[in-house]
Amino acid sequence: xxxxxxxxxxxxxxxxxxxxHQTHRYLNGELSDEQFLPLRLQNGLYxxxxxxxxxxxxxxxxxxxxxxxxxxxxxxxxxxGYGHISTRQNIQLNWPELEQVPDILxxxxxxxxxxxxxxxxxxxxxxxxxxxxxxxxxxxxxRPWCELIRQWSxxxxxxxxxxxxxxxxxxxxxxxxxxxxxxxxxxxxxKTNSNGETTFDVWVGGGLGRTPVIASxxxxxxxxxxxxxxxxxxxxxYNLFGRxxxxxxxxxxxxxxxxxxxxxxxxxxxxxxxxxNGPLTVQTDRINRLRQHFSEPVYxxxxxxxxxxxxxxxxxxxxxxxxxxxxPHRVSGYRIVTLSLKxxxxxxxxxxxxxxxxxxDFAERYSFSEARTTHEQNIVLSDVREDLLFxxxxxxxxxxxxxxxxNTLTDIICCPGGDFCALANAKSxxxxxxxxxxxxxxxxxxxxxxxxxxxxGCMNACGHHHIGHIGILGVDKKGNEYYQxxxxxxxxxxxxxxxxxxxxxxxxxxxxxxxxxxDVYLAHREENELFIEVVERIGSKPFKDKLYxxxxx
Amino acid sequence: MAKKQLDLKTGQLTEWPEKYSDIEHNPSAIRxxxxxxxxxxxxxxxxxxxxELILIEFPMFTDGxxxxxxxxxxxxxxxTGIIAATGHVLPDQLSYLTRCGFDWLELVEESAPSSTLQxxxxxxxxxxxxx
Numbered sequence: 001x002x003x004x005x006x007x008x009x010x011x012x013x014x015x016x017x018x019x020x021h022q023t024h025r026y027l028n029g030e031l032s033d034e035q036f037l038p039l040r041l042q043n044g045l046y047x048x049x050x051x052x053x054x055x056x057x058x059x060x061x062x063x064x065x066x067x068x069x070x071x072x073x074x075x076x077x078x079x080x081g082y083g084h085i086s087t088r089q090n091i092q093l094n095w096p097e098l099e100q101v102p103d104i105l106x107x108x109x110x111x112x113x114x115x116x117x118x119x120x121x122x123x124x125x126x127x128x129x130x131x132x133x134x135x136x137x138x139x140x141x142x143r144p145w146c147e148l149i150r151q152w153s154x155x156x157x158x159x160x161x162x163x164x165x166x167x168x169x170x171x172x173x174x175x176x177x178x179x180x181x182x183x184x185x186x187x188x189x190x191k192t193n194s195n196g197e198t199t200f201d202v203w204v205g206g207g208l209g210r211t212p213v214i215a216s217x218x219x220x221x222x223x224x225x226x227x228x229x230x231x232x233x234x235x236x237x238y239n240l241f242g243r244x245x246x247x248x249x250x251x252x253x254x255x256x257x258x259x260x261x262x263x264x265x266x267x268x269x270x271x272x273x274x275x276x277n278g279p280l281t282v283q284t285d286r287i288n289r290l291r292q293h294f295s296e297p298v299y300x301x302x303x304x305x306x307x308x309x310x311x312x313x314x315x316x317x318x319x320x321x322x323x324x325x326x327x328p329h330r331v332s333g334y335r336i337v338t339l340s341l342k343x344x345x346x347x348x349x350x351x352x353x354x355x356x357x358x359x360x361d362f363a364e365r366y367s368f369s370e371a372r373t374t375h376e377q378n379i380v381l382s383d384v385r386e387d388l389l390f391x392x393x394x395x396x397x398x399x400x401x402x403x404x405x406x407n408t409l410t411d412i413i414c415c416p417g418g419d420f421c422a423l424a425n426a427k428s429x430x431x432x433x434x435x436x437x438x439x440x441x442x443x444x445x446x447x448x449x450x451x452x453x454x455x456x457g458c459m460n461a462c463g464h465h466h467i468g469h470i471g472i473l474g475v476d477k478k479g480n481e482y483y484q485x486x487x488x489x490x491x492x493x494x495x496x497x498x499x500x501x502x503x504x505x506x507x508x509x510x511x512x513x514x515x516x517x518x519d520v521y522l523a524h525r526e527e528n529e530l531f532i533e534v535v536e537r538i539g540s541k542p543f544k545d546k547l548y549x550x551x552x553x
Numbered sequence: 554m555a556k557k558q559l560d561l562k563t564g565q566l567t568e569w570p571e572k573y574s575d576i577e578h579n580p581s582a583i584r585x586x587x588x589x590x591x592x593x594x595x596x597x598x599x600x601x602x603x604x605e606l607i608l609i610e611f612p613m614f615t616d617g618x619x620x621x622x623x624x625x626x627x628x629x630x631x632x633t634g635i636i637a638a639t640g641h642v643l644p645d646q647l648s649y650l651t652r653c654g655f656d657w658l659e660l661v662e663e664s665a666p667s668s669t670l671q672x673x674x675x676x677x678x679x680x681x682x683x684x
Contacts, residue, residue, distance in 0.1 A: 157648070
C-alpha cells in the first residue's frame with residue numbers, strides 16, 4: 001500500500017500542529033464556535049449528541065497492521081475501546097475529548113494516518129472497490145489513481161470552502177460496481193482504450209441525501225493524463241456556481257440539474273481548456289511511481305484442492321462461511337476473505353479494540369500485513385492462501401468476526417443513527433439488530449440469496465437507504481420515531497433509486513414488515529431469481545398490497 | 554488610525570498605500586466581491602487596461618468563491634497586478650489566499666491580531682498542488 005515520503009509526512013505533521021493551534025485558540029476564546037466549526041470539520045471533528053466524534057481517514061480503505069494497532073491503542077486510551085467503520089471506509093471514534101484530539105492526531109501521524117478532510121465542505125476521502133487489485137475481472141487497479149486524487153485534493157487551496165461536501169469514487173471493474181460511482185458527486189470508471197491506455201468515464205452529480213439523483217455521464221474516455229486538470233475544472237465550476245443560499249440545494253447534483261448536463265459540460269470545458277496541458281498534467285512516471293506502491297506481493301500458492309474439499313465436507317460451519325464470506329482471487333490458490341462486523345449483538349460496523357488488534361495479527365499472519373475497510377462496513381483480508389483458510393476461520397470465529405452473512409439480508413448497512421448522531425430523526429442500530437434477530441436462522445437466510453438492506457436514521461442518508469434493495473428511513477413525526485420503507489434501490493452498474501411503499505411504521509413493526517416483503521418475494525420468485533430481479537419484474541404493487549391491503553393501490 | 558495591510562508573500566505589516574485609500578475614485582484600482590461573475594470581469598477588462606490593484610471582498614469567510622475568483626484572474630485572465638483581500642478572512646485561510654494569487658490582506662476591524670495572522674501564514678512548508 002502507499003507509504004509516505006518526506007513530503008507526505010511533513011504535511012501531516014504540520015497539519016497536526018495547525019490543528020493544535022486552532023484548538024488552542026478556540027479554547028482561549030480567540031475563535032468563535034462559528035469560526036472553529038469549519039476548521040474542526042475539515043479535520044474530521046464533529047460535536048455529537050454525547051461527545052465529539054472524530055472521523056479518521058482510511059484512504060480508499062487501505063490499512064496495515066501497525067495502523068490497526070495504533071487505532072486500538074487510541075480507542076483504549078482516549079475513547080471507550082471501540083470504533084465504527086463508516087460507509088466511506090473511514091473509522092469513527094465516538095467519545096474523544098476535544099482537548100485531546102491534537103494528541104490523538106499526533107499519534108496517528110506516527111503511523112501515517114490523519115483526519116484531514118473527513119468532513120466539512122471540501123473534497124472528502126476518495127473511495128474505491130474493497131477488492132481493488134485482487135478481483136479477477138478488474139480492468140485496472142484503481143488505487144494508484146485514488147492516491148493521485150488524494151494528493152491533489154489534500155489541502156487544495158481553492159477548494160477548502162466549497163458550497164457543500166464533495167465525494168469522489170473510483171471503480172476499476174467493468175463487470176461489478178462495488179463503489180456506487182453513480183451516487184457520487186464525481187464517479188470515475190476506469191477503462192482501457194484500443195491502444196491499451198487508461199481512460200476514464202466521468203460521471204457527475206449523483207448523490208443521496210434529501211434529493212437522491214443518479215449521476216449523468218459528463219465525459220467518456222478522458223485520457224488519464226488529463227484526469228486532474230479535468231477534476232479541477234469541474235470543482236472550479238462547482239465552487240463558482242454552486243448554490244450557497246440553501247445548504248439543502250448546495251450539492252453539485254442540484255447545479256448539474258438546474259444547468260442541464262450539456263450546459264454544465266460546456267462550462268467545465270471553458271475552464272478546462274486553459275489548464276488542460278498545464279502543470280496538472282499527469283506524467284507517466286508519476287503514476288508509475290504510485291503504481292509501484294500497489295505492486296503485487298510475492299504469492300506462494302500451494303495447490304492442494306483435496307485438503308480444502310475435505311475441510312469443507314467435514315465442517316458445515318466452515319463451509320457456510322466459505323460460501324458466503326470468501327471470494328475468488330485473481331491468483332489461483334489465494335482467496336479474498338471478508339470479516340463480518342454484522343451480528344445482532346453489535347452496531348453494524350462497530351469493532352472493538354481487541355478485535356482491531358486481532359485483525360492486525362490476522363493481517364500480519366495471513367494477508368501481507370494489510371487489511372481493507374469496505375463501504376458495506378466490513379473488513380477484508382485480500383490475500384489469504386487457500387490452505388490457511390480453515391485455520392483463519394477458527395481464529396476469526398473466536399473473535400466474533402466470522403458471522404457467515406456477507407451480502408445477505410443481515411449484512412446491513414447502517415448509520416449510527418439517533419443513538420449517537422445529533423442530526424438523526426430516529427435510532428437505526430436497534431432496528432438493524434431487531435431485523436438481524438428475526439432472520440437469525442442461517443438456512444432460511446441463505447435461501448433468500450443476496451439482499452442489500454440499508455438503514456438511515458434521517459434523510460441525510462448516511463446509511464444509503466435509497467440504494468438498498470430494501471431501504472429503511474427513520475423519520476420524526478411530532479417527536480415520535482417512525483420508519484419509512486422502500487424497495488428496488490440498486491447501487492451497482494444498474495443503478496436505481498428505491499420506491500417508497502407507503503406510510504411509515506413504528507420501530508417494533510419493522511421486523512414483521514421485512515418478513516412480509518420477503519414473503520412476497522418468495523411467493524413470486526421463479527427458479528433462482530434474486531430479490532432485486534423480482535422487484536424489477538413485478539414492481540412495488542404486490543408489496544404495497546401485502547403491507548397495506550388492497551386500498552394502497 | 555491609518556489602515557494597514559499584511560503582505561502575504563513576506564508576512565510584513567505595512568501602511569495601506571495612500572493612493573488606494575479611495576478605491577471607488579481611483580481609476581487604477583477596482584473592487585470585486587464573491588458575486589462578481591466571470592462575464593463582468595471579461596467586460597471590465599475589455600473596457601480598461603489591467604488595473605494596478607484588485608480588491609476582493611469576503612462577505613463571510615466561508616464564501617469560497619473568492620478563492621476561485623482570484624485563481625481565474627491569474628490563470629484565465631492572466632492578470633498580473635496586485636490582488637488584495639478584505640472583509641471576513643480567518644488567519645487559517647491566509648496560506649490558501651496566497652496560493653490562489655492574493656498578495657495582500659487589508660486589515661479591518663474584524664481581522665485577527667496581526668501576530669496570529671503572521672503565525673498562521675507559515676504553518677505549511679510543503680504542498681501537493683502546483684501552486
